Structures are given as structure tokens and as C-alpha cells.
Amino acid sequence: MDTMKRVIASYINGHHEEMLALWERLVSIESGSADKAGVDAVAAAVQAEMEAAGARAAVITMKQAGNMVMAVLNDQAAEAPVILLGHMDTVFPSGTLAARPFTIRGDKAYGPGVLDMKGGIVVAIFAMKALQAASYRKRPVKLILAGDEEVGHRNSRAADRIVKETRGARAAFNCETGFLDNALVVQRKGSLVFQLDVEGVAVHAGNEPEKGRSAILEIAHKVIDIQNLTDWKRGTTYNVGTICGGTVVNAVPGHASVQIDVRYLEPSDREIIRGRLQAVTAAQYVTDTKSELTELAGFLPMKRTEAAEQLFAVVKRTYTELGLAEPYAQMVGGGSDSAYTVLAGVPTVCAMGVTGGRNHSPQEYAVVDSLFERAQVLAAAILNLDA
Secondary structure (H helix, E strand, O other), rough: OOOHHHHHHHHHHOOHHHHHHHHHHHHOOEEEEEHHHHHHHHHHHHHHHHHOOOOOOEEOOOOOOEEEEEEEEEEOOOOOEEEEEEEOOOOOOOOOOHOOOEEEEEEEEOOOOOOHHHHHHHHHHHHHHHHHHHHOOOOOEEEEEEEHHOOOOOOOOOOHHHHHHHHOOOOEEEEEOOOOOOOEEEEEEEEEEEEEEEEEEEEEEOOOOHOOOOOHHHHHHHHHHHHHOEEOOOOOEEEEEEEEOOOOOEEEEEEEEEEEEEEEOOOHHHHHHHHHHHHHHHHHOOOEEEEEEEEEEEEEOOOOHHHHHHHHHHHHHHHOHHHHHHHHOEEEEOOOOOHHHOOOOOOOOOOOEEEOOOOOOOOEEHHHHHHHHHHHHHHHHHHOOOO
């Protein structure tokens, strides 16, 4: 191991308590995607942390979503930058923290967003600090954290900003949720989320049922049609994940609604998906009902590229140099902002954050030691880009 990597290892090993303290501080700021004030508080905390470390940091204000934050070390370096990517919002509503505060039990940490992805933010920040301690000056290292990733940037232009800010970079590492089997991600499916609303005619179910037009009956037919659109061979899946309708049991329901999650591999399939769902929407099973389809959010696919494979090889070699178990590359179904760095033409490896399980659930947890391991791996991999 060369001198700079020894300094990185020493820095990380000497700052475990500070890393844990920052992790707890960030988890203790509730920042659900709908909680702009909470996300903005995380952004302000990250900005202050990076400015104290000597980085140039700025908050990018969003009107209807949580703010973004960007921080750059070595901003005067001439070589193409390295991007560290992530997000500050979580899926958990305000009030979750009171029931499940940041807690360490054994080798695991718990709390809302501890895995997805407050731990990854700490990994990125301390990788940058370790590089600074090792006097790394070759490339700018730019941290970009979005404020509304979990809802697909439906209320912001954050995705466009990521493409703009990362174009021309040497590499991107997304500190998203890490996997317990040491898998790293080089490909992700895209996602689209839709809402389908049906309006019928509500009447008393006993006095005049013949005058009613059941929105639930209409949408029940459509749910079957939507599920049957799934194409396993092409890798496109349709899932009606939520359904609601009606008001009371003794009334013909005048309204019903479903939300639909679609996962797909090819960017060109977006229009095909939209067209098929519009066809389902236009079909009518119950006379005098009206249906409307609304697109809510989505991610482009993270395409698998040769450049990403080469970058993964750098990370894999870094694991070997550090005496750690080798990772393997995989494709996953969940979307992330890695799609936009790939769209910008940047070699990207995702899932570089803390490892754990049950993310997006009340049982979400992260493996504590992975906080330190992943920070060291990330900093050393950046050094290895030019080895």
C-alpha cells in the first residue's frame, strides 16, 4: 500500500467517533421527501461540514422540493473531476424519528434513512476528508446531493442539474445503499409511476343501484389489463401497488384510483409504456365512466456501459489491495440518480454506500463497520483512477 493510501486508512481509522456522530446527526434530522424544511436542514448541515473541511460548498435552492447541495475539493485542479453522488431525502414521514431514533445495537445501526442513505452521505464526506488529509490534489472531487430522489425529482429539475454538473467527469461513484453480499451496481432498470383515476356515478346501493356506475368495477377490469402488460422477456414489469375507492359500503362507488409502478430496461420503451397505459385508460367496461391517467415520476435506466465495467475493475482492484473480499457487479431493479451521470457520459458505479438491509421499511438497518470500510474503499479507488 502506498503512502497516500496509508494516510487515508489512518485518517478513517482515527475518525470513527466523528463519523458515527455525523451519521447520528443526519439521521436525527427528519427529511422525508415531502419535508422540504427537513431536507433543507440536511443540506445546510452538509454545506457547513464541507466548508469547515475547506471545500467550496453551495446550496441550490428548489422551490417545490428539498434543496440540492454541492461541494468541491481541489476546485482549481486541471484534470477532469470525480463525482460523488447521493440524496438527502428519505421515504419516512415526519414523526418516525420519535419512535425509531438513531440507535446502534450490536454491529447494526437503526433509524429512518440510516441505510438509504444518510450513511452514504457520511461515507462520501469522509472519503473527501481522507483524500484531503492525504494531500490529494490531482482532480477536483465534487459531491452532489439531491433533495428529492426518492420521488423521482417530480417537483424539481434536479435530474437535469446532475447531467449538467457531471458532464465531462472522469468517474462517478453513487453512495447509494450497499448490499450485504458485497455487490456493486453497474446497471439499473428505469422506473415510471402513474396514477389512474376513474369517475363513475355514485348512488344509494339499495334504493337505485341501476342508476349507479361503479368506478371500482371499472378500475378492477383495468387492474387486470395493466398487470397483463408485464413482459418478462423484455424485462418490463407493471405493478398496481395501491388502490382506493368508494366511500361507504352501501353506495355505488363514484371514484376509484390506483397507482402503477413500471420497471423497464430500455430508454426507448418509455413511450411504449405510456402508449399501452393510455390504451388501458381509454378502454371502457362500465358505461358512463371516465378514466384519466397521470404520470407522477420516474427514472431513466442506468445503462450498462464498457466504461462502467472498467471503473468497476478499478474498484475491484482497490478491494483486493485493501485485503477485502472482492465485490461483484450486478443489475438491480431499483432506480437511482446514477442514470443521469451515465446519461452525461460518465463512467459510473453505484451502491458504494453503507451496507445493510430492509431499506424503506421500519426494520431498515446498516452494518456499522461498513461505514468505515466503504469510506476507505471510495477514497482509495479515486487514487486508483490514475494508477
